[in-house]
Amino acid sequence: MQTKILLDEDQIPKRWYNVQADLKTPLDPPLHPQTQKPIGPEDLSAIFPMDLIRQEVTTDRYIDIPEEVQEVFRLWRPSPLYRAFRLEKFLKTPAKIYYKWEGVSPAGSHKTNTSIPQAYYNMKAGIERIATETGAGQWGSAMSFATMLYDLECTVYMVRSSYTQKPYRKSMMHVWGAECIPSPSTRTNAGRAMLEKDPDTPGSLGMAISEAVEDAASRKNTNYALGSVLNHVCLHQTVIGLECREQLAMVDDYPDVVIGCVGGGSNFAGISFPFAGDKLSGKHKDVDIIGAEPASCPTLTKGLFTYDLADEAGYTPLLKMFTLGHDFVPPSMHAGGLRYHGDSPIVSRLVHDGVMRAVSYHQGEVFDAAQTFARTEGIIVAPETSHAVKSAIDEALACKKTGEDKTILFNCSGHGNFDMSAYDAYYEGKLVDYEYPDALIKEAISRIPKIS
């Protein structure tokens, strides 16, 4: 009985898988925020390098991973796939549970899978500096690591509530040579406007994105980088699912259920797109793909599938996605990386088309699951990741009821070593079960003549 299923370094994927190639109809195009007309590559060229813009829109099924990027990936890829024997035994489930462990990367999460290629393409395009945002600090530290490797400067706008809650993420960024400032800040017009409106705002990912975009757009040597949501980010993350498919094949298995937690959708996309491709092509029609999100920010389960801005100030294109509204400010819960009003347009589309589905959980119950996981498998996961753990446990317990021996695969997106204050709050009984009051809002929308 094999616990760790390992690939050799030369089995690191050589190509990313692009699920856009297998969509029945093309994605709805991003629209210009002012003209509401579809945007072209030149609209994005002020803040993104052309290689990434091309990846954003291409419908090629496979895209080569540059040698130089594969080189860096060797530091932690291929990541291990674990069979969760101890968890299975604890749950007394007939199901087989596998988890892909992305916490082995230097920054501690899947985020480096895209920060490396993003920094690489920017370096190649002659860019000298990156401006980006970070929610919980995972993306900011992953980008700091990547920009350091390619000798780029990096400024990270960190959502203010996390900036104070998670000082060690900030320290990591410093170690890797990046600058980290709390958002909203007085550096940008967007930040100043937000502070004027509300000096005590805890900040949000939407606000921080506006600041980073403005920073990048107003400097010639600077580009912007986003850690989730966009198509090219989801594309880069597919190394996760591609490796999983190989690893499961090594033990003669294929998942019945694939699970990831969902903030902007990138790690979920990463583990699931290769399997969604199998589903779309009819090779594995029955695979059940589940995104797990917080009840306080339930974009996929309670949002509307419509065009909305990706940021607060309105600098970004309008994306067709599930959204709670770009002005929605989620509460300061511990899974800071899941506090985003929208979601990846591709994930949204696949959920809308029924290829994937979503579930939502309260803070308290996901920490129960995280504790169970830590006490069986040993790993203390990030609060974001705990949503996927919870969903996997739920699926395994459902199997116990029905007696089915399904194969459950979930993405263990990152470790929680810098989130111990969240665990402390859990043990002190201080976790609040925030929930989006969906019924009240939908009733109002349907019955009030006009609601903004």
Next chain:
Amino acid sequence: MRRIGFLINPVAGMGGAVGLKGTDGNVEEARRRGALPEAQNRAKVTLALLARESGIMFVTCSGPMGEDALVKAGVQNYQILYHYRGDSSARNTRQAAMAFKNAGTDLIMFCGGDGTARDIFDAIGRDLPILGIPAGVKMYSAVFAIDPITAAELIRSDDEPVLRDSEIMDIDEEAYRAGQLKVRLYGIARTPGSEGKVQIHKQVFEERDEERAKMEISRFIHEIMIPDVLYVLGAGTTTEAIARDIGVNKTLLGVDAIKNGSTVATDMNEKTLWDLLRQEHEAKIIISPIGAQGFILGRGNQQISARIVRRVGCGNIIVVATPHKLRETPVLYVDSGDSVLDAEFGDTVLVVSGYQMAQRKRIYQNETIQRKVKSSGTHENPDRPVT
């Protein structure tokens, strides 16, 4: 130097120990049954922890109403501002509180029960923060610290305390002795909150935070109000803030009704509310949990009776509360006087706590009654919030 007014109701808690349901108007009977003054012992725990605080000056009453306990606890930094003779009474409590206030006291700490809280509130209202060391028989008011040690911790901090609204409850003593609980919301005082132990900047932030949370709740509720629906607003400062956002006045302690942005009725009793609802085809109730325990129904919102809730429908109750209030009340209670209806509320309730934000809170449910309701199945309410 902070000046803390301190007073004891020397007879508080005496009734409880000897099986009486309160001590007010019952002191002789309590003494006859052998009750010993309990309040002093409780207060001593708190005072002993504060005895060596150099930054605190106590102002107090003579003898059993204060001085005795301070001396026993080893407090040296005190001054007697109020003298009285013979057995103390409610009048003495009110006069002492007034004397503290006139002497420029920062906060009044008292040891007693709901009756004592009411007497102090009568004298000083919201002018000074009030903190109770629990010692009475009945403590439904929210001014009490959880225990005497916590009371000391709330006082001990060097900084300005974070203040929160706390309901003072009025229990009908006659009815209570007859085995009936009739609790009315008497007033809303100011009390140091449990966040009072952190540094000053944070506190100022936090305090402003609660007002901000009320504004956010109000903005949200206002936005989702549906035309031609009657909104019944229960008691408290959160519902008051909602009315303010709409642009109407609301009675702080009463139940008012609003429709299409205008006040329809104020300070209704159960009967007038019932009559009003009978003319309306659709209504919603907006209420806030009240009191130390956090009652959604039954304590402080009595006007909203079981038949009123049934008429409106459980699913049309919108519960609102600031995150600060919710932090103090881990579990909420429903006591509508109709245990079947109480059970229909289920195990959890959604409480709107900000703009487009709510918290899922547990409701205390008596398991026996729940089981009965579930097995009979007759009262299932499809509108009930999902659990």
